Amino acid sequence: MAQFDLKKATIYLEDGYSEAGAVNNVSGYLAAATTMKMDGVAGIVPTGATFKLTGDDQFYNVTAHSEALGTGAVNNVAGYTTTTTTMTVDLITGIIPSGSTFTTIGDSQTYTITAHTETLGNTTSITFTPGLVVATVDDQVLTFVSADTISVTFTPGLVIAATNNEVMTFAGIRLELKIGEGNLTYDEKRTMEYKRDRGQLDTVREGDEEPIDVRLDVQWEWLSHAAGDPYPTPEEFLKKEGLASGYTSSSSDPCEPYAINLIVIYDPDCSGVDAEVITLSDYRWESLNHDLKAGTLSTSGKCNVTRATKERLTLA
Numbered sequence: 339m340a341q342f343d344l345k346k347a348t349i350y351l352e353d354g355y356s357e358a359g360a361v362n363n364v365s366g367y368l369a370a371a372t373t374m375k376m377d378g379v380a381g382i383v384p385t386g387a388t389f390k391l392t393g394d395d396q397f398y399n400v401t402a403h404s405e406a407l408g409t410g411a412v413n414n415v416a417g418y419t420t421t422t423t424t425m426t427v428d429l430i431t432g433i434i435p436s437g438s439t440f441t442t443i444g445d446s447q448t449y450t451i452t453a454h455t456e457t458l459g460n461t462t463s464i465t466f467t468p469g470l471v472v473a474t475v476d477d478q479v480l481t482f483v484s485a486d487t488i489s490v491t492f493t494p495g496l497v498i499a500a501t502n503n504e505v506m507t508f509a510g511i512r513l514e515l516k517i518g519e520g521n522l523t524y525d526e527k528r529t530m531e532y533k534r535d536r537g538q539l540d541t542v543r544e545g546d547e548e549p550i551d552v553r554l555d556v557q558w559e560w561l562s563h564a565a566g567d568p569y570p571t572p573e574e575f576l577k578k579e580g581l582a583s584g585y586t587s588s589s590s591d592p593c594e595p596y597a598i599n600l601i602v603i604y605d606p607d608c609s610g611v612d613a614e615v616i617t618l619s620d621y622r623w624e625s626l627n628h629d630l631k632a633g634t635l636s637t638s639g640k641c642n643v644t645r646a647t648k649e650r651l652t653l654a
Contacts, residue, residue: 520555
């Protein structure tokens with residue numbers, strides 16, 4: 339096999355978002371599908387996150403997500419007066435879970451569901467907070483939104499058909515970097531302590547652990563995002579600023595400074611040859627050097643791990 343070719347490698351910055359869910363469709367989904375319903379996810383899956391399915395090595399990139407549960411209606415001839423906190427409802431298919439919200443026509447208030455009851459598997463009564471700000475009438479439409487993501491749109495289309503309840507493992511938001519003539523280098527180090535016995539070499543012990551040293555050179559067009567941009571610039575991503583200000587650190591310790599992962603996906607695009615994913619975890623920049631003439635950004639720093647992780651994959 340030929341040596342590593344940087345032109346066939348894609349390098350990403352990745353934040354620390356992680357979550358798990360499952361496919362939610364009795365019939366599953368055929369290969370090439372680009373939208374799937376799911377359940378079991380806590381919170382909102384961010385645009386730009388990636389996920390993998392059990393038995394499928396392909397990474398899928400989330401391009402859109404939905405929390406819409408649909409609509410129902412007030413089911414009480416007399417309607418409900420202000421301050422009411424429980425209503426009978428109909429025209430709902432399935433369960434409206436606690437934590438979901440709803441709005442209604444003519445009322446700007448958003449209400450959060452705290453309890454619900456079902457008849458034959460469909461929600462027929464909801465309890466909520468705060469109490470009604472505006473009185474409702476019979477058959478008034480209620481629009482429900484889940485507190486959790488219930489479907490995602492993604493790219494590329496499914497490589498392998500997905501089955502109902504198949505596990506979906508979500509990873510962080512990724513920003514693809516433009517390398518140009520740049521490069522990524524990393525150094526793994528360790529220290530050895532050589533012990534002597536009366537002046538003679540005797541035994542060897544491993545010394546203190548050493549973090550990985552990293553240097554990354556990328557091209558940039560802008561250091562800050564423009565209005566309407568969907569993703570942050572590389573510098574914003576590294577600094578957790580601008581559009582990246584709400585991103586999640588890759589460190590499990592909330593008291594540590596913000597960190598990200600550096601992901602390298604090398605796909606030689608040769609028949610029968612696997613791809614490889616190299617992950618440099620918990621990277622924190624220590625210097626950012628800007629070359630305006632060349633339009634390059636160089637960052638150096640350390641990863642709070644002693645070794646890079648490597649994984650061989652079969653990608654589409």
